[in-house]
Amino acid sequence: MELLEDAQLNKHVLSTGCEGIDLLLQGGLRMGQLTELVGASSSGKTQVCLLATSNVAKKHMDGVVYLDTGNSFSPQRVIDFIRQNPDPAIDQAKHRILQKVMNRILCHSVFDIFTMFDVLHQLEVNLRSQMQKGDCQVRLLIVDSISSLVTPILGGGGSQGHALMTSAGFLLKKLAHEHNLVVLVTNHTVGGEGGISKPALGESWKSIPHVRLRLSHDQGSSIYNVSVLKHPSMASGKAARFTIYD
Amino acid sequence: MEVGRLPISASQRGKLISAGYTTLSSLSSLSPSDLALGAQTAWDMLHEDEMFPRITTSCLDLDNVLGGGINCKEVTEIGGVPGIGKTQLGIQLAVNVQIPVDYGGLGAKAIYIDTEGSFMVERVLQIAEACIEDMTECNGLLRKDFQAGQLKMHPNNILENIFYFRVCSYTEQIALTNYLDKFISEHKDVKVVIVDSVTFHFRQDFDDMALRTRLLSGIALKLMKLAKEHGLAVVLLNQVTTKYIEGSFQLTLALGDSWSHSCTNRVILYWNGNERYAYIDKSPSLRSASAPYSVTSKGIRNSASNCKRIRMM
Numbered sequence: 053m054e055l056l057e058d059a060q061l062n063k064h065v066l067s068t069g070c071e072g073i074d075l076l077l078q079g080g081l082r083m084g085q086l087t088e089l090v091g092a093s094s095s096g097k098t099q100v101c102l103l104a105t106s107n108v109a110k111k112h113m114d115g116v117v118y119l120d121t122g123n124s125f126s127p128q129r130v131i132d133f134i135r136q137n138p139d140p141a142i143d144q145a146k147h148r149i150l151q152k153v154m155n156r157i158l159c160h161s162v163f164d165i166f167t168m169f170d171v172l173h174q175l176e177v178n179l180r181s182q183m184q185k186g187d188c189q190v191r192l193l194i195v196d197s198i199s200s201l202v203t204p205i206l207g208g209g210g211s212q213g214h215a216l217m218t219s220a221g222f223l224l225k226k227l228a229h230e231h232n233l234v235v236l237v238t239n240h241t242v243g244g245e246g247g248i249s250k251p252a253l254g255e256s257w258k259s260i261p262h263v264r265l266r267l268s269h270d271q272g273s274s275i276y277n278v279s280v281l282k283h284p285s286m287a288s289g290k291a292a293r294f295t296i297y298d
Numbered sequence: 299m300e301v302g303r304l305p306i307s308a309s310q311r312g313k314l315i316s317a318g319y320t321t322l323s324s325l326s327s328l329s330p331s332d333l334a335l336g337a338q339t340a341w342d343m344l345h346e347d348e349m350f351p352r353i354t355t356s357c358l359d360l361d362n363v364l365g366g367g368i369n370c371k372e373v374t375e376i377g378g379v380p381g382i383g384k385t386q387l388g389i390q391l392a393v394n395v396q397i398p399v400d401y402g403g404l405g406a407k408a409i410y411i412d413t414e415g416s417f418m419v420e421r422v423l424q425i426a427e428a429c430i431e432d433m434t435e436c437n438g439l440l441r442k443d444f445q446a447g448q449l450k451m452h453p454n455n456i457l458e459n460i461f462y463f464r465v466c467s468y469t470e471q472i473a474l475t476n477y478l479d480k481f482i483s484e485h486k487d488v489k490v491v492i493v494d495s496v497t498f499h500f501r502q503d504f505d506d507m508a509l510r511t512r513l514l515s516g517i518a519l520k521l522m523k524l525a526k527e528h529g530l531a532v533v534l535l536n537q538v539t540t541k542y543i544e545g546s547f548q549l550t551l552a553l554g555d556s557w558s559h560s561c562t563n564r565v566i567l568y569w570n571g572n573e574r575y576a577y578i579d580k581s582p583s584l585r586s587a588s589a590p591y592s593v594t595s596k597g598i599r600n601s602a603s604n605c606k607r608i609r610m611m
Contacts, residue, residue, distance in 0.1 A: 099582075
């Protein structure tokens with residue numbers, strides 16, 4: 053009963069800024085859930101993350117924490133997305149408002165899994181103390197990409213890699229649930245049997261995210277395909293297309 | 299209450315104390331962003347980007363699609379068939395990073411890691427001389443009020459500023475990647491690291507593919523960290539291989555799917571008829587486009603064909 057109340061009161065849906073994805077997800081990314089974006093290289097994962105970042109900072113006016121493992125966070129691209137839907141109210145005090153919006157986005161560069169744990173623990177402490185203040189609340193946590201942090205330690209006869217990967221997943225889900233965050237992670241693909249690519253990180257990771265979306269991109273066009281691999285309240289296999297403009 | 303008594307992990311306590319917060323009252327008035335040690339807001343990052351000029355490739359079309367040139371703080375992978383000009387581009391970048399700040403360059407040094415043995419010193423000398431010639435010409439055209447001979451660079455200076463490492467096995471390559479952090483801390487004016495090619499030692503007879511994936515992703519993270527912490531550009535040259543996709547064999551870059559995620563930007567060099575083209579395959583902020591370029595005795599230059607167009611994809 054308490055969970056239902058919690059879900060209704062606190063766990064709202066956050067629009068990604070992209071109509072196609074929002075429609076597929078029945079509104080957008082849900083707070084309290086870990087959503088994974090899987091795709092081959094250059095399939096739009098980082099672009100969706102940057103789009104969601106700009107949307108949360110601008111429209112929802114909430115804080116974003118972006119953990120970047122591949123130096124792919126592009127402030128210029130975020131500004132492009134912010135400027136895409138011009139708001140007449142914004143045009144007047146443009147520069148100052150842009151600064152406010154950009155200041156809500158915090159980017160950490162992490163290059164190994166232990167640094168990521170440090171950053172997440174620190175974020176946990178910050179979020180607990182933040183609950184008293186009415187200041188800018190962090191609503192979106194992105195790890196782009198979690199697979200590059202896990203791949204160097206996964207396999208090789210030891211189980212430490214798997215243990216770290218699973219505890220990272222649990223920590224992210226815990227943060228999502230306790231602080232009503234949307235947590236978005238990206239994962240890459242590897243070759244599977246018969247030449248069909250499959251998500252990286254293996255079988256143990258499969259059950260960790262709440263929602264798994266598969267992205268692909270038709271080369272040479274700006275149309276992207278997204279399909280649902282796993283969702284708690286939707287059939288898998290549903291697909292949609294969306295466009296990301298330059 | 300003392301920070302030392304707080305129920306937090308030792309590393310966090312250490313960080314707080316070293317940042318000067320010793321009592322709880324000093325912490326209570328801060329906002330989370332103040333405490334985010336090691337993080338930056340997007341606004342700060344935007345303005346920092348303006349302080350890092352890009353490294354020109356000496357080909358205007360190519361620079362245009364790259365948004366000005368090769369970007370610092372990012373790892374750029376450049377791949378193509380043999381003979382397309384990867385090593386030439388690598389050498390051109392090692393020379394161009396040394397262009398003085400007055401001429402729009404970085405005035406910095408380069409590290410060239412050679413795994414294949416394709417680094418020809420005579421060619422570097424040739425490209426260096428051509429670069430200096432171009433700069434002197436520019437000097438003569440634009441700065442008529444400056445005295446001639448203002449440019450005091452000599453091709454030997456350019457050769458001196460390229461640190462060359464020859465690597466003969468994959469263990470050496472990994473050891474060198476680990477060592478680079480210390481080396482660059484001692485030579486802070488290095489602004490580009492070129493690895494030619496990153497593939498070579500990982501292709502021949504690597505039995506354990508899982509080990510290869512782990513090693514390569516470890517190297518990728520270390521290079522990313524190097525690029526970010528020291529504010530330099532990392533350029534990785536890669537070879538091509540054939541892959542069986544959707545019923546046919548296609549040319550793709552070597553080292554597999556996992557490696558394709560280990561770079562910030564990817565540029566693919568290919569032949570189109572008799573012309574060399576470069577295509578931006580992956581980038582967080584550049585749109586996909588291709589540009590023609592040519593390899594001349596002076597190095598990488600604009601394509602000489604009449605209908606030069608940048609095709610937007």
